[in-house]
Amino acid sequence: MSRSRTEIDSSEIIGLIDNVLNTVAETLEDGVFPEIGYYGASKKNVFYQEDAGYVSIDETPSFIDGRKVESAKTVASFVYGLSRFKEHLEQNMSMSLRDFYYMHKVKHVQDVLKIIDQNETNRLINLCERVIRHNGASVPREELGVVSSPKGTFYGDITISDMSKKRLNCTSAGEYGWFISSRPFDVKIHDINIDAAIFIEKEAMARNLIELEIPEDLRIGVGALFGQPGRNMRAWIRRLADEEIPILILVDMSPWSLRIFSTIKSNSIELANIRGLATPEAKLLGITTDDFWGKRGMLTEIEHSLESMTKSDLKCAQQNKNIPAISQDQLLSRQNEIMLKKKRKGELEAFKSFGLPLAELKGFYIKYLKTKSSDLDVKVI
Amino acid sequence: MFTSNVHTQDIVELSVSAWFYRNKTIAGFDNPARSLYVAVRELVENSLDACEEIRILPEITVLLRNEEESSRVDLLNQGPENFELVVKDNGIGMKRDSIPLLLGKMLTGTKFSHRQSRGTFGLGGSLALLYGQVTTQKPIEIVTGQKGQPHGYSVKMRLDIENNRPVILEEDRVSKGADEHGTMITFSLQGDWLRSKRRIIDYFNQTGIIVPYASLFFETPDNEVYKYDRIIHSIPRPSVATKPHPRGIDVEMLKSMISTTRARSLKSFLTTSFQRVGDKKASEFLVFARLDPERVPDSLSMDELVRMMNSMEKFERFLPPSPNSLSPVGTEVLLAGIKRLSPEFVVFRQRPPNVYEGHPFIVETGVAYGGDLSAGAHIIRFANRIPLLYDERSDISHRVVRDLNLKNYGLRQEDPLTFIMHICSTKIPYKTVGKEYIADVDSVRREIELGFKECLRDLSERLRKRTKTQKYQKRESRLASYYRFIAEILKTATGREVQLERFHFEGGDNQ
Ligand SMILES: Nc1ncnc2c1ncn2[C@@H]1O[C@H](COP(=O)(O)OP(=O)(O)OP(=O)(O)O)[C@@H](O)[C@H]1O
Ligand SMILES: [Mg+2]
Numbered sequence: 001m002s003r004s005r006t007e008i009d010s011s012e013i014i015g016l017i018d019n020v021l022n023t024v025a026e027t028l029e030d031g032v033f034p035e036i037g038y039y040g041a042s043k044k045n046v047f048y049q050e051d052a053g054y055v056s057i058d059e060t061p062s063f064i065d066g067r068k069v070e071s072a073k074t075v076a077s078f079v080y081g082l083s084r085f086k087e088h089l090e091q092n093m094s095m096s097l098r099d100f101y102y103m104h105k106v107k108h109v110q111d112v113l114k115i116i117d118q119n120e121t122n123r124l125i126n127l128c129e130r131v132i133r134h135n136g137a138s139v140p141r142e143e144l145g146v147v148s149s150p151k152g153t154f155y156g157d158i159t160i161s162d163m164s165k166k167r168l169n170c171t172s173a174g175e176y177g178w179f180i181s182s183r184p185f186d187v188k189i190h191d192i193n194i195d196a197a198i199f200i201e202k203e204a205m206a207r208n209l210i211e212l213e214i215p216e217d218l219r220i221g222v223g224a225l226f227g228q229p230g231r232n233m234r235a236w237i238r239r240l241a242d243e244e245i246p247i248l249i250l251v252d253m254s255p256w257s258l259r260i261f262s263t264i265k266s267n268s269i270e271l272a273n274i275r276g277l278a279t280p281e282a283k284l285l286g287i288t289t290d291d292f293w294g295k296r297g298m299l300t301e302i303e304h305s306l307e308s309m310t311k312s313d314l315k316c317a318q319q320n321k322n323i324p325a326i327s328q329d330q331l332l333s334r335q336n337e338i339m340l341k342k343k344r345k346g347e348l349e350a351f352k353s354f355g356l357p358l359a360e361l362k363g364f365y366i367k368y369l370k371t372k373s374s375d376l377d378v379k380v381i
Numbered sequence: 382m383f384t385s386n387v388h389t390q391d392i393v394e395l396s397v398s399a400w401f402y403r404n405k406t407i408a409g410f411d412n413p414a415r416s417l418y419v420a421v422r423e424l425v426e427n428s429l430d431a432c433e434e435i436r437i438l439p440e441i442t443v444l445l446r447n448e449e450e451s452s453r454v455d456l457l458n459q460g461p462e463n464f465e466l467v468v469k470d471n472g473i474g475m476k477r478d479s480i481p482l483l484l485g486k487m488l489t490g491t492k493f494s495h496r497q498s499r500g501t502f503g504l505g506g507s508l509a510l511l512y513g514q515v516t517t518q519k520p521i522e523i524v525t526g527q528k529g530q531p532h533g534y535s536v537k538m539r540l541d542i543e544n545n546r547p548v549i550l551e552e553d554r555v556s557k558g559a560d561e562h563g564t565m566i567t568f569s570l571q572g573d574w575l576r577s578k579r580r581i582i583d584y585f586n587q588t589g590i591i592v593p594y595a596s597l598f599f600e601t602p603d604n605e606v607y608k609y610d611r612i613i614h615s616i617p618r619p620s621v622a623t624k625p626h627p628r629g630i631d632v633e634m635l636k637s638m639i640s641t642t643r644a645r646s647l648k649s650f651l652t653t654s655f656q657r658v659g660d661k662k663a664s665e666f667l668v669f670a671r672l673d674p675e676r677v678p679d680s681l682s683m684d685e686l687v688r689m690m691n692s693m694e695k696f697e698r699f700l701p702p703s704p705n706s707l708s709p710v711g712t713e714v715l716l717a718g719i720k721r722l723s724p725e726f727v728v729f730r731q732r733p734p735n736v737y738e739g740h741p742f743i744v745e746t747g748v749a750y751g752g753d754l755s756a757g758a759h760i761i762r763f764a765n766r767i768p769l770l771y772d773e774r775s776d777i778s779h780r781v782v783r784d785l786n787l788k789n790y791g792l793r794q795e796d797p798l799t800f801i802m803h804i805c806s807t808k809i810p811y812k813t814v815g816k817e818y819i820a821d822v823d824s825v826r827r828e829i830e831l832g833f834k835e836c837l838r839d840l841s842e843r844l845r846k847r848t849k850t851q852k853y854q855k856r857e858s859r860l861a862s863y864y865r866f867i868a869e870i871l872k873t874a875t876g877r878e879v880q881l882e883r884f885h886f887e888g889g890d891n892q
Contacts, residue, residue: 021874029880029883031883067860069856069859069860076863076864076867079871083873112863112866
């Protein structure tokens with residue numbers, strides 16, 4: 001079953017926007033203050049499920065009451081925002097979050113709305129996503145033509161066509177592979193020749209693996225997350241999971257990296273309304289506390305390379321206890337506890353502290369990846 | 382050792398007028414600037430009294446002219462100059478025979494009774510005329526007429542200081558209508574206009590506030606005209622003459638009362654000469670003072686007189702003095718008067734009558750806010766409807782205002798605030814003979830304080846309401862601007878003309 005969103009035609013979106021605008025117009029003509037209802041990202045509307053991540057249930061609606069001054073401002077921004085989306089969709093143009101912010105600097109708009117902070121317009125887009133719904137789900141901003149700067153690369157033997165309409169193979173799309181589309185749901189996948197995909201927090205290590213030709217040797221795909229993955233990357237991972245490709249995640253051993261993994265796996269409370277961003281099938285490949293401290297740990301030899309956790313690392317780990325997708329996940333909460341106890345953290349660069357000759361390093365990487373994958377029931381050659 | 386000087390020194394008896402002239406500073410005639418101001422004030426007060434006595438809306442004209450044709454080159458170096466002062470009113474007027482006595486003799490007047498009026502001593506106007514004559518050597522002219530009389534009189538006179546006696550130089554009958562009445566006094570005096578100008582104009586400004594039922598006209602030596610048209614047509618309730626209250630009597634007064642009483646016993650003396658003393662109170666008091674009720678008042682020794690006075694002060698069971706002898710301005714008139722300052726808000730309070738040392742008094746307080754008022758807290762003070770312009774910092778109301786915590790009322794020190802205080806009493810508790818500021822008397826201070834606090838509470842309530850409506854209006858206009866904007870956007874986005882006619886922005890909620 002596909003967990004990705006199904007594609008929506010932009011004319012359909014324009015129709016949805018027109019609907020909302022006309023409803024507002026009619027309300028005003030009736031002399032009634034408009035009221036906009038939506039489901040917010042509150043605890044009442046979002047719950048966590050281990051096999052699905054954060055799930056939004058439309059339980060308690062919130063209302064923007066146009067009788068109130070601040071809310072009227074929101075309604076005004078909302079109507080203005082929709083009018084911008086509509087125009088862009090009609091012209092087949094995309095806009096960035098920053099573009100959208102600058103559209104509020106149009107003189108006659110600024111005079112009325114007086115917006116001085118991009119956070120305000122970002123929140124507005126979030127609101128639009130929640131209000132404009134299609135088949136009972138939020139319409140993501142990408143469908144409204146708002147595209148956040150895409151982030152992340154993917155290297156591996158998969159043939160696709162992206163927005164450029166060109167057919168390309170992700171092993172020959174540049175030195176890190178393919179720069180992941182801002183709209184992965186609209187990407188067509190033609191052909192898949194990998195047995196698993198590994199997504200790595202740090203691009204340096206991903207590059208090393210590509211340079212060592214490990215993707216070819218193991219028939220795997222290698223993605224670089226560039227830190228906390230963007231929406232596009234998460235949607236791409238979801239796409240691959242829909243194609244039944246095992247997803248393995250390789251991140252630092254730190255409380256922050258647990259969050260990275262958990263966002264990939266479970267999405268986030270804030271974006272629970274956006275479908276297709278969670279990949280519950282994703283597995284944490286490494287590097288884990290067991291690698292360093294476990295009986296059969298593969299990195300015990302370089303335990304000395306671990307660094308002390310800083311104050312903010314410890315605080316992060318403490319707060320992780322309140323994040324359902326971490327605290328209610330056995331594996332992640334255990335990792336978090338051990339880190340809190342040991343107060344040490346490890347980074348992917350630790351592999352370099354073996355001091356191995358490059359040929360042997362490649363061997364170790366392969367051994368690590370294979371062993372850890374098979375521990376997770378993922379078979380690579 | 383005695384020096385020969387001692388022996389040759391003459392013993393001189395000063396006449397009353399000579400004494401007052403030598404001591405004129407106590408009445409305010411201490412320098413040419415202040416003298417000019419005090420002279421104007423004394424004559425205007427007399428005119429206002431003369432009108433209010435017959436409950437006539439005052440029409441007062443004051444002309445002040447420079448008598449010298451000075452080349453006005455060096456303004457600042459100008460010393461005292463001679464001025465002609467004319468003050469004309471439509472008051473009660475004077476009888477022919479009273480003129481020289483009332484105005485040409487010190488300590489003669491018609492206002493000695495126990496009732497509130499501006500004048501009290503029979504001195505102010507007379508001393509102004511005397512001062513004018515001494516400094517300019519010119520005679521005084523009075524034209525006056527009374528209602529019902531076929532004609533009025535014109536009198537030119539000179540004051541004989543040594544003998545406290547007027548000398549008539551010329552006199553004439555003047556023709557007038559039977560209903561006409563009023564007085565015009567013309568005389569010359571030395572003064573310093575440049576240095577008194579501000580004060581005199583302030584005096585008129587403030588008189589215009591406290592006597593808004595008068596029409597005032599003032600022409601300055603600079604030929605400028607200050608005109609205050611009447612803004613209300615009612616005169617405050619007049620005061621009624623009352624007998625003195627036993628509290629606040631001194632031995633001299635007691636002596637003089639005894640000398641004029643027809644009562645043959647102390648008890649009847651008490652009940653007939655004092656206010657609010659009945660048979661029972663009189664008996665109680667005489668027991669308290671250990672005096673025989675049947676004693677002939679005349680027969681009291683000096684010691685007994687002193688004992689009686691002291692007992693009067695200590696006896697706590699006298700009824701408080703009657704406020705009938707008082708004539709407060711009333712909030713209606715005060716509200717009318719303060720309009721001359723064009724404040725945004727004003728609140729007045731009349732406190733209930735109270736007593737100090739046996740004298741009844743009523744305090745009226747007001748607080749004006751915003752509008753044309755300048756920033757910061759200002760005080761304007763009145764006593765028996767006379768503006769008090771000097772020595773503000775020594776005045777009790779200044780201290781009260783200083784100690785108010787404006788923050789408690791949502792106000793700031795720099796807010797445009799004017800405090801108005803009027804005290805009326807049969808005896809104003811002036812601190813000095815200069816009649817310029819009110820002494821710190823406990824009961825008076827308390828009344829002023831309570832009055833201002835009540836006003837401030839009321840004012841802060843109104844300000845809060847105003848801020849609320851302002852917020853409300855601001856909110857309405859913001860709402861309207863958002864919805865106009867929405868309509869505009871909807872038009873471009875959907876091509877639909879959205880009519881906001883049926884939309885009422887007042888309908889929304891406050892946040
Ligand atoms: N404009 C006037 N019209 C009628 N009577 C006047 C006028 N001016 C003065 N008088 C009479 O002359 C009297 C003396 O006036 P004067 O100013 O000397 O004393 P006063 O007003 O009685 O007391 P004070 O010394 O407090 O002013 C007054 O009591 C009043 O009877
Ligand atoms: Mg007088």
